Amino acid sequence: xxxxxxxxxxxxxxxxxxxxxxxxxxxxxxxxxxxxxxxxxxxxxxxxxxxxxxxxxxxxxxxxxxxxxxxxxxxxxxxxxxxxxxxxxxxxxxxxxxxxxxxxxxxxxxxxxxxxxxxxxxxxxxxxxxxxxxxxxxxxxxxxxxxxxxxxxxxxxxxxxxxxxxxxxxxxxxxxxxxxxxxxxxxxxxxxxxxxxxxxxxxxxxxxxxxxxxxxxxxxxxxxxxxxxxxxxxxxxxx
Amino acid sequence: xxxxxxxxxxxxxxxxxxxxxxxxxxxxxxxxxxxxxxxxxxxxxxxxxxxxxxxxxxxxxxxxxxxxxxxxxxxxxxxxxxxxxxxxxxxxxxxxxxxxxxxxxxxxxxxxxxxxxxxxxxxxxxxxxxxxxxxxxxxxxxxxxxxxxxxxxxxxxxxxxxxxxxxxxxxxxxxxxxxxxxxxxxxxxxxxxxxxxxxxxxxxxxxxxxxxxxxxxxxxxxxxxxxxxxxxxxxxxxx
DNA sequence: CCAAAAGTGTTCTCGATACACCCATGG
DNA sequence: CCATGGGTGTATCGAGAACACTTTTGG
Numbered sequence: 001x002x003x004x005x006x007x008x009x010x011x012x013x014x015x016x017x018x019x020x021x022x023x024x025x026x027x028x029x030x031x032x033x034x035x036x037x038x039x040x041x042x043x044x045x046x047x048x049x050x051x052x053x054x055x056x057x058x059x060x061x062x063x064x065x066x067x068x069x070x071x072x073x074x075x076x077x078x079x080x081x082x083x084x085x086x087x088x089x090x091x092x093x094x095x096x097x098x099x100x101x102x103x104x105x106x107x108x109x110x111x112x113x114x115x116x117x118x119x120x121x122x123x124x125x126x127x128x129x130x131x132x133x134x135x136x137x138x139x140x141x142x143x144x145x146x147x148x149x150x151x152x153x154x155x156x157x158x159x160x161x162x163x164x165x166x167x168x169x170x171x172x173x174x175x176x177x178x179x180x181x182x183x184x185x186x187x188x189x190x191x192x193x194x195x196x197x198x199x200x201x202x203x204x205x206x207x208x209x210x211x212x213x214x215x216x217x218x219x220x221x222x223x224x225x226x227x228x229x230x231x232x233x234x235x236x237x238x239x
Numbered sequence: 240x241x242x243x244x245x246x247x248x249x250x251x252x253x254x255x256x257x258x259x260x261x262x263x264x265x266x267x268x269x270x271x272x273x274x275x276x277x278x279x280x281x282x283x284x285x286x287x288x289x290x291x292x293x294x295x296x297x298x299x300x301x302x303x304x305x306x307x308x309x310x311x312x313x314x315x316x317x318x319x320x321x322x323x324x325x326x327x328x329x330x331x332x333x334x335x336x337x338x339x340x341x342x343x344x345x346x347x348x349x350x351x352x353x354x355x356x357x358x359x360x361x362x363x364x365x366x367x368x369x370x371x372x373x374x375x376x377x378x379x380x381x382x383x384x385x386x387x388x389x390x391x392x393x394x395x396x397x398x399x400x401x402x403x404x405x406x407x408x409x410x411x412x413x414x415x416x417x418x419x420x421x422x423x424x425x426x427x428x429x430x431x432x433x434x435x436x437x438x439x440x441x442x443x444x445x446x447x448x449x450x451x452x453x454x455x456x457x458x459x460x461x462x463x464x465x466x467x468x469x470x471x472x473x474x475x476x477x478x
Numbered sequence: 479c480c481a482a483a484a485g486t487g488t489t490c491t492c493g494a495t496a497c498a499c500c501c502a503t504g505g
Numbered sequence: 506c507c508a509t510g511g512g513t514g515t516a517t518c519g520a521g522a523a524c525a526c527t528t529t530t531g532g
Contacts, residue, residue, distance in 0.1 A: 421495080
């Protein structure tokens with residue numbers, strides 16, 4: 001029943017890569033981390049930090065390794081997003097790429113270009129220009145995914161510093177969704193979830209009444225999650 | 240800047256496959272379509288209908304082709320689910336698989352085994368036994384995905400015949416979620432969405448008051464979707 | 479004292495929940 | 506006439522939406 005081994009050999013001629021979409025949030029704007037390639041194809045183009053997976057390397061592990069090697073970033077929680085396999089998306093042969101994504105606090109990392117990266121920086125999500133390969137499409141898929149999941153999971157907090165103001169949190173949601181939210185209702189909704197803790201401090205150095213700082217109570221979230229709790233923030237935008 | 244071509248060649252030794260998780264709903268039960276393999280590895284095991292992707296074949300197209308070749312099913316709307324790439328999941332070398340899933344009306348198809356399939360049948364989702372490769376894990380991921388997406392998208396209708404009763408629809412949700420729903424509230428919720436149309440007929444041959452038949456108004460759904468509508472059915476289960 | 483953002487309370491409406499009874503049909 | 510599931514109405518409660526003013530600080 002076993003066909004000629006050579007028949008199967010014909011399938012083992014492909015390569016795959018991992019590409020990481022790393023979201024950050026800074027100065028009230030959503031950003032992603034891009035590297036500038038120093039290798040063909042697409043040398044000198046901005047691209048997602050990604051590279052080939054080793055022959056017997058686990059996919060998730062490869063995503064972590066590649067990110068570490070190209071950016072120096074460690075302990076980043078990566079989640080698989082989607083796999084892109086348009087036939088001629090890579091000039092060297094058949095290459096499909098498994099995209100991963102993550103949300104990080106920009107202040108926690110100081111990415112440094114290494115490996116195939118000659119340069120690295122955070123880019124505003126709406127000013128990306130031309131990217132290598134089909135990376136712009138990958139970013140768009142990741143962004144759509146982010147918009148949806150931020151509604152039902154408290155992932156927004158992963159983008160903010162450990163202590164943040166309610167207005168910062170609101171700006172984050174507004175920035176991701178591209179909508180305006182109503183201040184009072186947003187606050188009531190968020191606080192009624194009982195997921196934020198007042199850290200007892202206030203903003204410093206602002207030319208107006210300083211805002212209270214909050215932190216996300218992760219333990220509380222896990223409890224609520226078990227009970228079948230459904231985190232959700234809606235637009236509530238002005239009509 | 241371009242390393243030796245042979246360096247890259249070392250990456251082009253992998254293969255990838257597509258595997259399809261096809262959900263159906265029949266006799267009030269959720270089912271999936273499995274084939275029995277006649278080829279090593281895992282000859283005689285039940286498995287998802289899946290096979291190798293051709294060297295320069297598009298992933299989505301491959302999923303469709305493989306499904307057609309193994310089951311005879313055409314015009315099935317497949318959606319990419321997740322990619323599985325544990326290093327030694329396939330005995331012949333490095334093989335990663337891109338899983339797709341779909342919801343179909345069982346009555347619309349009469350699957351016939353062909354190619355690597357020596358047999359094919361619908362299996363109850365909770366009586367799968369041992370499957371080839373990591374296919375059980377794939378099914379579990381697909382099922383979790385189904386549970387979530389049926390909450391926010393009207394995909395349940397894809398599993399039902401063109402005309403169905405409200406009780407059938409309710410049983411579908413109960414079967415997918417494994418919970419009980421409250422009849423009146425379920426009906427009120429569903430009907431208030433204005434997505435169902437009374438087709439003006441009733442059930443035949445039942446030993447009780449026959450139920451009205453409804454159809455899903457797809458056009459209406461598209462309109463609501465554009466306006467930012469959020470389809471959602473909650474448990475509402477008895478406490 | 480002014481600018482600028484923080485912070486708060488109330489009303490209205492609508493949807494979610496909970497609950498019990500009558501209806502139409504086949505056998 | 507009875508067993509079986511189909512089908513409905515109502516009261517209560519809580520959350521979402523809409524809306525305007527006072528508070529605190531730095532400069």
